[in-house]
Amino acid sequence: MTVAAGIGYALIALGPSLSLFVAVISKKPFLILTVLSSTLLWLISLIVLSGIWRAFLPLKSTTWWPFALLIISSVGFQEGLRVLFWKVYKRLEDTLDAFADRVGKPRLFLTDKMQIALAGGLGHGVAHAVFFCLSLLTPAFGPATFYVDRCPQMPFFLISAIIALAFVTIHTFSMVIAFNGYAEGNTTDQYFVPVVHLVAGMVVKSAFARCFCLLSQKFSLLRILFLIVLKNCQLSPETALVVFVWLNVLCHACSF
Amino acid sequence: MKAMAVRPLLLFFFFAQVRLSFSGELSSMESIPDLQESMYMVVDGYPCVRLLNLSGKIGCSNPGREKVVASIRRFRNANDLTQLTAVLVSLDELQDLLHRHFGLIGFSPTQKFPQAEFAPYPSINYEWNSMGSGIMLKAYDFPVFLLSESSTSMLQEVADKNEKVMNGYTTSVAEFDLVMQTTKAGTHDSESCLKEQTCLPLGGYSVWSSLPPINMSLSYQSKPIILLVASMDSASFFRDKSLGADSPISGLLSLLAAVDALSRVDGWNDLNKQLVFLVLTGEAWGYLGSRRFLHELDMQSDGVSGLNSSLIEMVSSAVNDALDALKRAQDSLKSENIEVLSSNSSNPGIPPSSLMAFLKKNSLTSGIVLEDFDTAFTNKFYHSHLDDMANINSSAVVAAASLIARSLYILASDNNDMHSSVLGAINVNTSLVEELMGCLLSCKPGLSCEMVKNYIAPANVCPSHYVGVVIGEPSFKPYLGYVDDVSRFVWNFLADRTSTPKENASSSCSKDCTNEDEVCIRAEINGKGVCVISTTRYVPAYSTRLMFESGIWNVLPPNSSDSMGSVDPVWTESNWNTIGLRVYTIQNGAYDHFILIGGITVTILAYFMIALARSLITKALKRD
Numbered sequence: 001m002t003v004a005a006g007i008g009y010a011l012i013a014l015g016p017s018l019s020l021f022v023a024v025i026s027k028k029p030f031l032i033l034t035v036l037s038s039t040l041l042w043l044i045s046l047i048v049l050s051g052i053w054r055a056f057l058p059l060k061s062t063t064w065w066p067f068a069l070l071i072i073s074s075v076g077f078q079e080g081l082r083v084l085f086w087k088v089y090k091r092l093e094d095t096l097d098a099f100a101d102r103v104g105k106p107r108l109f110l111t112d113k114m115q116i117a118l119a120g121g122l123g124h125g126v127a128h129a130v131f132f133c134l135s136l137l138t139p140a141f142g143p144a145t146f147y148v149d150r151c152p153q154m155p156f157f158l159i160s161a162i163i164a165l166a167f168v169t170i171h172t173f174s175m176v177i178a179f180n181g182y183a184e185g186n187t188t189d190q191y192f193v194p195v196v197h198l199v200a201g202m203v204v205k206s207a208f209a210r211c212f213c214l215l216s217q218k219f220s221l222l223r224i225l226f227l228i229v230l231k232n233c234q235l236s237p238e239t240a241l242v243v244f245v246w247l248n249v250l251c252h253a254c255s256f
Numbered sequence: 257m258k259a260m261a262v263r264p265l266l267l268f269f270f271f272a273q274v275r276l277s278f279s280g281e282l283s284s285m286e287s288i289p290d291l292q293e294s295m296y297m298v299v300d301g302y303p304c305v306r307l308l309n310l311s312g313k314i315g316c317s318n319p320g321r322e323k324v325v326a327s328i329r330r331f332r333n334a335n336d337l338t339q340l341t342a343v344l345v346s347l348d349e350l351q352d353l354l355h356r357h358f359g360l361i362g363f364s365p366t367q368k369f370p371q372a373e374f375a376p377y378p379s380i381n382y383e384w385n386s387m388g389s390g391i392m393l394k395a396y397d398f399p400v401f402l403l404s405e406s407s408t409s410m411l412q413e414v415a416d417k418n419e420k421v422m423n424g425y426t427t428s429v430a431e432f433d434l435v436m437q438t439t440k441a442g443t444h445d446s447e448s449c450l451k452e453q454t455c456l457p458l459g460g461y462s463v464w465s466s467l468p469p470i471n472m473s474l475s476y477q478s479k480p481i482i483l484l485v486a487s488m489d490s491a492s493f494f495r496d497k498s499l500g501a502d503s504p505i506s507g508l509l510s511l512l513a514a515v516d517a518l519s520r521v522d523g524w525n526d527l528n529k530q531l532v533f534l535v536l537t538g539e540a541w542g543y544l545g546s547r548r549f550l551h552e553l554d555m556q557s558d559g560v561s562g563l564n565s566s567l568i569e570m571v572s573s574a575v576n577d578a579l580d581a582l583k584r585a586q587d588s589l590k591s592e593n594i595e596v597l598s599s600n601s602s603n604p605g606i607p608p609s610s611l612m613a614f615l616k617k618n619s620l621t622s623g624i625v626l627e628d629f630d631t632a633f634t635n636k637f638y639h640s641h642l643d644d645m646a647n648i649n650s651s652a653v654v655a656a657a658s659l660i661a662r663s664l665y666i667l668a669s670d671n672n673d674m675h676s677s678v679l680g681a682i683n684v685n686t687s688l689v690e691e692l693m694g695c696l697l698s699c700k701p702g703l704s705c706e707m708v709k710n711y712i713a714p715a716n717v718c719p720s721h722y723v724g725v726v727i728g729e730p731s732f733k734p735y736l737g738y739v740d741d742v743s744r745f746v747w748n749f750l751a752d753r754t755s756t757p758k759e760n761a762s763s764s765c766s767k768d769c770t771n772e773d774e775v776c777i778r779a780e781i782n783g784k785g786v787c788v789i790s791t792t793r794y795v796p797a798y799s800t801r802l803m804f805e806s807g808i809w810n811v812l813p814p815n816s817s818d819s820m821g822s823v824d825p826v827w828t829e830s831n832w833n834t835i836g837l838r839v840y841t842i843q844n845g846a847y848d849h850f851i852l853i854g855g856i857t858v859t860i861l862a863y864f865m866i867a868l869a870r871s872l873i874t875k876a877l878k879r880d
Contacts, residue, residue: 005848011855016862023866111877138288143325144295144840145426155843158851165858 038123
């Protein structure tokens with residue numbers, strides 16, 4: 001597939017996160033630190049998970065429940081880690097607020113807190129994309145391409161790049177929703193995030209998922225996520241519509 | 257046909273059909289290397305390589321330094337070709353093509369009179385090999401591979417899929433890696449390539465053994481010698497698929513079986529004459545083995561000490577004696593339907609064989625060539641990859657071996673009133689012949705059969721009788737890693753059979769034996785090496801026009817005393833880095849650029865969305 005296609009796949013998976021980084025995160029050094037530490041934390045969590053599961057792999061693909069167990073345990077571990085992340089963040093927030101009080105500067109605004117949550121989520125998304133997609137891309141720079149039997153319309157690398165893109169978006173916004181949920185004590189939001197994560201994970205690994213099914217389900221989840229975020233941001237209906245339209249364009253673009 | 261005029265075709269040949277399917281199953285992969293392996297399918301096939309001689313080149317090579325990548329089509333669909341294509345051709349289609357366009361018939365790819373320039377008679381237009389097309393001796397600037405059975409069906413599927421999926425996005429291509437060093441270095445004949453060290457000369461190691469073993473302590477060897485010669489190398493269009501079952505391995509098998517039969521006879525020391533068995537290699541490429549053997553005999557080299565060339569029967573009555581012996585042997589074998597006949601008098605002389613080298617050296621040499629044909633080859637597959645085990649008959653080999661064994665005994669004993677019981681005791685072991693056929697002419701069991709593994713540790717399982725190249729310096733005591741499997745097996749077999757039993761216990765050895773009269777057989781098998789009394793030696797086989805000096809091969813100018821050397825083409829084989837063939841799917845160039853543009857678009861679009869969202873959020877916050 002050559003270098004051009006390889007770069008293309010890498011950009012599809014991580015381009016929007018790069019744009020987000022340049023547009024929002026790079027303005028504030030604290031957010032850069034948050035992204036880096038968050039990426040590190042989530043990468044370590046994925047490595048620990050794969051280390052634990054290494055003993056049991058490869059799973060025989062005849063029954064579905066070993067896969068379900070794998071997904072549930074991984075998602076559970078990560079969600080537990082997210083709560084831990086929240087607790088650390090809370091402590092950090094208190095420290096920062098105390099420091100702000102001491103020097104007479106204003107405390108953290110809502111937008112600041114949401115930006116920190118966004119940065120945390122971005123770190124999580126990038127960790128996932130690097131771990132699951134970027135490592136697969138090395139063969140994509142060679143001359144050959146690869147099509148999987150279950151999805152013969154698109155090259156395997158394109159599918160994995162699009163799934164990585166979807167996961168980046170899901171994780172980025174999940175963190176915002178989760179932090180918001182923990183802060184306000186909103187249980188629906190608190191439970192919504194793990195459920196979305198779990199469903200997304202199951203969809204990818206499901207043996208019955210065919211190509212388009214897979215991707216459209218991912219993007220439906222994305223649509224729901226976005227609605228929740230927008231509700232939290234209290235944006236006007238016009239902006240919501242704009243974002244919605246963008247998502248729809250993406251969904252249809254992948255069904256060529 | 258229009259296709260021939262367009263860009264050069266890259267050919268595959270295939271034969272037979274075996275069902276085998278290929279699928280890209282994701283769940284069986286565990287790592288990135290597994291993914292890479294399933295993306296790139298390695299095809300196992302036998303290449304045709306570049307060989308050179310003093311006046312030019314033959315064989316196949318990639319046209320430049322790069323691998324050749326071409327999409328795969330079947331021959332019958334390859335009508336309008338606009339770009340580089342890899343064509344799958346079956347044997348029948350190829351024969352048809354050669355016949356219709358070039359008027360060539362037959363499955364034998366070599367000349368109609370193989371190695372005519374070495375004939376000791378002038379009629380070089382006589383067609384010994386009437387089915388010869390000569391395609392092996394032409395140069396092709398594109399890669400050609402012979403596919404194995406499993407690869408054939410796999411590639412047929414791929415070609416059919418290419419035909420069906422004409423969407424223009426993806427196509428399956430074959431990547432040929434047949435880059436030859438002589439093409440890269442621009443050396444297009446033997447002399448320049450040997451000087452640049454981009455090629456190596458063809459050659460190997462012949463084996464000779466004497467029965468009974470020669471006593472080296474005797475300063476003067478007086479017994480006249482009867483030489484039984486066979487050849488162990490063949491050639492074909494595809495380097496690694498030269499079996500040569502009918503020609504010449506059937507002769508080798510007869511020789512080995514005859515030696516085995518004669519080894520069970522006692523009293524060789526009391527007979528008037530000495531038998532020497534000589535198995536030559538390199539005969540298919542300019543009689544390298546026989547010429548070099550005769551040269552070393554003249555030079556009285558160490559490796560042929562004990563043999564005096566004047567002792568090889570030059571008596572004019574020797575031929576008649578031999579014919580009589582054959583007749584008597586035939587009579588003693590009356591019960592087995594064996595017949596010996598003189599060849600047709602309309603033949604111009606002896607057929608292409610090692611005896612030609614002996615006759616060119618000394619036209620008074622008495623010799624007989626035993627063949628299974630009369631006026632022309634009956635082997636339709638002479639020097640073809642199709643000359644395999646199915647082409648010969650084990651009972652014919654057994655018959656020839658019996659005849660030879662008994663005739664040799666009659667000649668050696670020189671005794672006119674011999675009891676038929678003595679002759680009747682000389683019998684060839686049929687199961688030995690069958691076992692040897694399985695070992696030397698097929699891949700199952702191939703060289704991992706009991707008999708071969710008893711003597712050597714073979715490097716390959718599938719036997720190939722291509723002579724190969726001379727590695728390192730040729731010597732009479734070569735490093736065994738440079739000697740090919742069949743030569744080593746023949747050496748061990750002959751040494752074992754022609755050995756005289758020792759009075760004391762045999763000592764074990766791993767390389768050489770202390771006693772000059774002894775050799776170490778089974779040396780490669782751990783702990784099984786024994787010293788036996790036998791005269792069995794290696795003789796290097798390479799062109800008499802070449803000399804190895806300080807690490808480089810030099811081509812010597814033609815010498816008037818060496819008439820065969822002046823017509824010797826001096827065959828060499830090009831060096832190469834790797835040879836391989838793999839198949840994978842590629843995407844259209846446009847598709848790749850589409851992906852890149854898609855990635856860039858997604859990134860830029862995301863940037864604008866985020867910028868928009870940010871400004872909207874700031875506006876919303878200001879409102880509050």
